[in-house]
Amino acid sequence: MVLNEASAHLVTGLLCTLIPILLADEVVILPAPQNLSIHSVNMKHILTWNPVIVPGEAVNYSVQYQGEYERTFANFSWIFSSWCSSISTPACNVTDDITTTVAYNFQVKATLGNHSSAWSTLKEFFNRNSTILTSPKMNISTDGYNLIVEFEDLGPYFEFNVTYWKKRFNSQQEIKTVRKGGHPEHLTIMEAGAEYCVKAQTIVDIIDRSSDFNQVECIRAQDESPLLALVLFSSAGFILFLVGLPLFIWKMSQLLRYSCCPVVVLPDTLKITDSPQKLISCKKEDIEPCETVVQVMYPEEFFHSWIQDTL
Template sequence: MCSDESPDWLSITKCLLSAGVFALPAPSRVFVESVDMRHVLRWLPPQGPCGTAVLYSVQFQGEFELLVQNGNWVNAAECQLTSDPRCDVTIELGSDSDYSLRVRAKCGAATSAWTELSAPFNRRDTVLTAPEMAVMAVGDSLQVSFGKLPLNADVFVTVWRRGQEAVVHWMPAEQRVLSVPGLQVAQYCVRAQTVLQDQHRSASSNEQCISIAGADAPWRTPTAVLLSVVFTAGFLFAVFWCVAHCHPDRCKTFFRKEPLPHSLKPDWVIQIPISPEDVELCERIQVCSDCPSEDL
């Protein structure tokens, strides 16, 4: 029962919806926004009053559900009673078959009718954008790395040297990095595009050019190490030989002894007092050969 106290439009609407007096309008303008194999179902909220948050549920139906399961509809797991007017159905659209999708709204006890896509959607109709790539020279090789790529896509990488014919390299999207070895010392340019089943192609990426300096010869590194060792040993031998065979007069010119600064010289006299007991007592004795001997 609806309360008669202080009736207003919001409370009347809540009451009518809870009593199911009129149905909730269905969502409108249902469409799929698909870019680089990421598929998002979008719709407009129902144009009608609702005293609480409107919740949405999404279902899909592929060829398997239509032909094998007698037209069964399957709930999109992440889009049941959600308040967001969008649903990522990338996982649900897991094959290259046609899919039908539908959505309905719920407000309190009232539920709208289903609104279905105007035409089935196939993921092969996704919009492919030019791939983002980075090109780097490593010795005599080009290393081409890519950012996020569409699922189940291939990448065609075109490499050419100025004034020469271009070479196209194929790479699966899962690989993400392509290496082109054995290049000559010159400037090379690269561009790429993503491809679905050799038919649906993206626009080409911007052209990137980079210079190849060439690979280092295999003998350069050990030769450089050997020369460094020989030079260091010769220098140390020369230093020790000069020190060992240096003439004293000439060494003094190279190794002069600097006098101590005045501040470091001691300018005091240290005297150690001796006690009278420590003084030796001496007796003078005269020795002569001509002196007469005394009788004992």
């Protein structure tokens, strides 16, 4: 009887010693990630936590989320995040997991080989309508007299409420909604020489929120006088070109004609006529009743008569 009691105590002692050794592989040896928080700006939601440090080892993390549906209709079940399973960085972009404007909860665990930590849960639920909306980045420019504005593309949920006006006393403000960023948008036709100002705010309809207005930016339209002078100068030059070109061509043709093929005008005395040469003689003393004597002479007779007169 004494032997049996001693044997029982011995077996109990052995079991108490062996059980922790046998179950050592199942014991959680990693601390759970701490200080979970979500940083959300312009509908981009980033879950972060403190890293778990194991010297000489690379610790991975897995993320799960729970929405209103899981809490109400799926017995508080959890779903693994789309992009955050066995990741090495202590941060996870959970934007694609948050698809509705309801309260979400998140939990994270660390893993190292076959060992895992306990799940660490977000202290407060997160709703995407608490995201921080920043004032939009805006660029205004002119194209001729057209006022152009362009915004940074923030995604499909974002629109921009634009207010613009001509800078003068009691000027009426105009409002326009730009449906998408990333491309130029025409606002209005500007008056020559006038200055226009623009401001805008970000709008997200799915959470029924808007940002503050950004800083007002102004730009001046070009003056009309330089443009008008340029048009008049161009028109005058074109007219002079149309008039001067034919004149220049005609003048050059005349110069080329008389330079290359000059026309020689012979004196009347050297011109050859169809009839024999005519000699006209008129005495000086008979100026008033000058009689014209026409005598037809052959060249030999003319030469002989000239010799006699000379002698």
